[in-house]
Amino acid sequence: MAALSKKALLEQRLNLFHSAFLYSTDAILLTDLQGNIIEANQAFSNLFGWTHEEAVGQNTRILRSAKTTNEQYKRMWEGVNSKGRWVGEIINKHKDGHEIPVLLSITPIYRDGAKIGYMGVEIDLTEKKKIEARLLQEKEFSESVIETANCLIVSLNLEGKLTLFNKKCEEVTGYAKHEVIGKNWFDMFLPEEARVEVNDVFSAIVEGRLPSRFENHILTKRGDERLIAWSNTVIRDEARNISGALAIGIDITDQKRLEKQVLQTERLATIGKMAAKVAHEIRNPLxxxxxxxxxxEDEISAYDQVNTDEARALLRAIIAEIDRMTALTEEYLQFSRLPESLLVPGNLPRMIEETLEFLRHELRQKRIEMECQLPEVLGEIRFDRVQMRRALLNLIRNAVEAMPKGGKLRLWVEKRNEEAVIHIEDTGIGIPSEVIGKIFEPFFTTKEVGTGLGLAIVEQIIHDHGGQVICHSKVGHGTTFSIILPLDETK
Known part of the structure; x- marks a missing residue:
């Protein structure tokens, strides 16, 4: 009775395994050691088009596609023999010849400890491959859009580290992608004074409090600042949790500079007219x-018997103040009559050298050590010799005035891409950060004596040359003015 019960249980298990074999949704085939098919289920027929009767007795070579190489089959059987199992993706062939990607699992079949054949289980990957192809296509399309977009695109993880940095970012910043991926955006690209504010914005983004637009300066590899207008969104993971931020930016540095220059030109024109009128009104009475x-003074000189020393001293003071006022009115008139720059090709280093030679005695008297580095080859620049000399004289004399006890003045010129850059660096008192943004405004001055027009004139002259002038300063360490001029590309 017990033996019968054991036999029934065995038959029940065999029937269960046979049913699982027959009705599995995965294609299953059994082969002998030579690869001849001895059994196949319905899913096999459905997948490859061979009926059970057609398949049994055939060799598995009927499934082989030309896209699966001999080397792949060799590695497959080496895996089966050495590890007792092989699982991998291959390309098989349908009865009608079309190719079918499958995930194939091969395991040996044993009886009484001896290997008698193999079982192969094949899962159709056609739909999976189609989905993968579509995903790959979408990925390549997205990457193409990101790389060719004429805007900066960056993504940061929750720690503020860069995970995406497109080609436009490389162009604007000067960094290659491999130099920045994985680095902290805030430490690498933000001026120190902007880090706290931008960090607060980033925190708001990743908390879901999303600023629709934000502008901030970023640092380039060569130390310049660029103003970027950002649009921001969050990145979510599969669980819909925020995992980072995506920002799309437009470099508005030149736009803002142009707006400022237009406004400055309009202001200068208005101020010039006013200055001219005031100067005319004052000059005649003066x-x-x-x-x-x-x-x-001549009248007083006629009094021989009277002590006129005090009167003479008062007159000298009056005349000195009249001379000072006359000089101011002349400067206002020069400002109002600032001629339009006449740009012609010229040798900029030679003009700088001649200007410094003109100032050499003055610098020596004021204990200023002069260092000058001029390139032998710079390229031709179109400039107005008189106006450019005036701009340089203004900047150099400002530098000298910032070093009342003497110091070091360094001037050097470099070629940067399609630009020439003149740097004028002093070791003077420096300019406070709260003031530096106002120094190019007309009539703004920190000097006890002065009109506040010198730097406004310099900026206007450089603007007329299609360039820009930038100031970097640190109190107690000195100031550097950089004049950036376009090279003459027609030469």
């Missing part, structure tokens, strides 16, 4: 006062 003061 001439009369000066003439009368001189006549009065």
């Amino acid at each position: 001439s009369s006062i000066s003439l009368n003061a001189e006549m009065l």
Whole structure:
């Protein structure tokens, strides 16, 4: 009875295994040691088009595709024999000849410890491959859009580290992608004074409080600052949790600079007209006062028997103030009559050398050590010799005034891409950060004596040359002015 029960249980298990074999949704085939098919299920027929009767007795070579190489089959059987199993993707062939990608699992079949054949289980990967192909196509399309977009595209993880950095980012910053991926965006690209504010914005983004637009300066590899207008969104993982931020930026540095230059030009024109009117109104009375003061001085000189020293001292003070006011009115008039720059090809280093030679005695008297580095070859630049000399004189004399006890003045010129850059560096008192943004405004000055027009004139001259002037300064360490001029590309 017990033996019968054991036999029934065995038959029940065999029936269960046979049913699993027959009705499995995966294609299953059994072969002998030579690869001849001895059994196949319905899923096999459905997948490859061979009926059970057609398949049994055939060799598995009927499934072989030309896209599966002999080397792949060799590795497959080496895996079966050495590890007792092989699983991998291959290309098989349908009865009608079309190819079918499958995930194939091969295991040996044993009886009484002896290997008698193999079992192969094949899962159709056609739909999976189609999905993968579509995903790959979408990925390549997205990457192409990102790389060819004329805007900066960056993505950061929750730690602020870069995970995406497109080609436009490389162009604007000067960094290659491999130099920055995985680095902290805030430490690498933000000026120190902007880090706290931008960090707060990033925190708001990853918390879901999304600023729709934000502008901030970033640092390039060569130390320049560029102003970027950003649009931001969050990145979510499969669980819909925020995993980072994506930012799309437009470099608006040149746009803002142009807006500022247009505004500055309009302001300068208005101020020039006002200055001219004021200067004209003051100059005539000043001439009369000066003439009368001189006549009065002559009159006082006629008093031989009277002590006139005090009167003479007062007159000298009056005349000195008249001369100072006359000089101011002349400077205002020069400002109002600033001629349009006449740009012609010229040798910029030679003009700089001549200007420094003109100032050499003055610099020596004021204990200024001069260092100059000029390139032998720079390229031709179109500039107005008189106006450019005026701009350089203004900047150099400003540098000298910033070193009342003497110091070092360094001037050097470099070629940078299609630009020439003149740097004028002093070791003076420096300019406070709260003031540096105002130094090019007309009439703004930190000097006890001065019109506040010098740097406004410099900026206007450089603007007329299609360039820009930039100031970097640190209190107690000195100031550097950089004049950036376009090279003459027609030469």
